Each structure stands twice: as structure tokens, then as C-alpha cells.
Amino acid sequence: MQVATWNVNSVKARLENVIDWLREAAPDVVCLQEIKCLDENFPREAIEDLGYNVETHGQKTYNGVAILSKFPVEETRRGLPGNEDDDQARYIECVISHDSGPVRVASIYLPNGNPAPGPKHGYKLGWMRHLKRHAEALLAFEERLVLAGDYNIIPRDSDVHDPAAWEGDALIRPESRAAFREILNLGFTEAFMQADGRGHQYSFWDYQRGAWQKDHGIRIDHLLLSPQAADHLKGVEICKSVRGKEKASDHVPVVGTFEF
């Protein structure tokens, strides 16, 4: 089974790229972020025609997350528990009924947090506290669990072309990294860090300053695995070539392959 995460930066502007990639990669489950549309405006039929069930948690103009699954979907949750007054659509979770049993999957669009320090960084750290609390509750189920998404966190200096150029940014600040480590240290495994032996790979290249052409990237799209999922991880692929297509998103898909 494959579980992918991809920040598409508007599903409507990206529909052709999304359809092309789903056809050629054909992952079982796909977590999308920044769909940037209301649920009723999501291009549901085009995705269903490729064999996916579609669950969305959208909003107008900004944010919005979705889960696509070739297997039946149950128990969908929208938003983090205890965070009901948050008006930003950044979390959707469901249980996938795979042939081998249930797999719980979440699609996460963690706040960017810039400029930092400031209220936006405060919102990011607060949001991460809510995520940590819920992640801890989910781990107690001892299920196969994948928390996939755009975390807007550069975990290590090897995950950025030039750490000095990012100093002070909300994606790399010590408080941001510490909050991410707190979640990991509940008992999660970040899939790329476990699977990778090849040094740096990136999942995002800014549209500005020729970042893609110069390979000035960062790795901020992650798959956090419960022990029951991590034990069966076979590998991770970061689909770099997707960034070179016409009308590409600034993020590329990250795909975890499991032996279930």
C-alpha cells in the first residue's frame, strides 16, 4: 500500500498536473493540502473517475485539505479536537478499509508561521500543541497510523540547501523544530528519515529567485508513522520530477510504500 502527501497549491489551478500524476503513480491513498476551494467546488468527478473515493475539508481562497483513497473510507473527522473555533481548514482524518485491515490516515496543512516572532508564529505553535494532543490520543489506539502533510518544518540542517539563508524563518526556528520534535518523540517515525540513506532531498522549491533552477529547496512535507506503520515501511520516494512540469506546484508528492 502506498500513502502519498502533496501540497498542490490550488487543486483547480493544478487539476491537469494532479490527474497526470495520479494516472502514472496510482498511489492507493493521497493526502492533499492547499486545495484552496470550498467542498462543493472540488473537482470530485474528475478524481472519482480515476478510481478514488474523495473526502474534503475545504474553505474559500485559502488552505483546505483532502484525502483520496482507492479503498473505502470510514470515520472521517474534519478539524482537530479541542480546536473547534479555528476557522482554518487544515486537518482531515479518516480510516481506510484496506484488504489487510484498517489504516488511519490524516492530511495536515500546518500553518506557515511567518513572520516570526509574531501572532502568526504563535498560531503555528498553538496549532502544533493541538496536533500533539490529538496525535498522542491516536497513538494510544496502537493502530497503523500515517500523519501526512505539509508540516512547514525543516527538521534538520541537511533538509535545506543553505541553513544560514533560512535563519530566523518560522520553518526552521528552534521553537518550531522543538514543537515538531515533541510530536515525533511521542513515538512517531518520520518516514524519510528512517528510509533515506542518500542525504538531502527536497520537497519544496520557491517560485521566486530561480529556486528550482538552482536546486535551492527545502524538505517540509513529511509522513509521521505510528510504530505499527513504521514496522512495515518499505521505502519513501520524493517525486522531484513533478516540480519540472508545466504549471507545477511549488511542492512535489512524497510517497511512502508499506508492505501491507
Add this chain to the structure above:
DNA sequence: ATGGTCGCGTAGCGA
């Protein structure tokens, strides 16, 4: 040293 790019929605914000 400065400005560079997208998407949304039609000005200026968010990333």
C-alpha cells in the same frame, strides 16, 4: 543592492 513568482480574485494578502 535590488527584485525575482504564483494563486486568488481583481487589490493586496499569503506563501
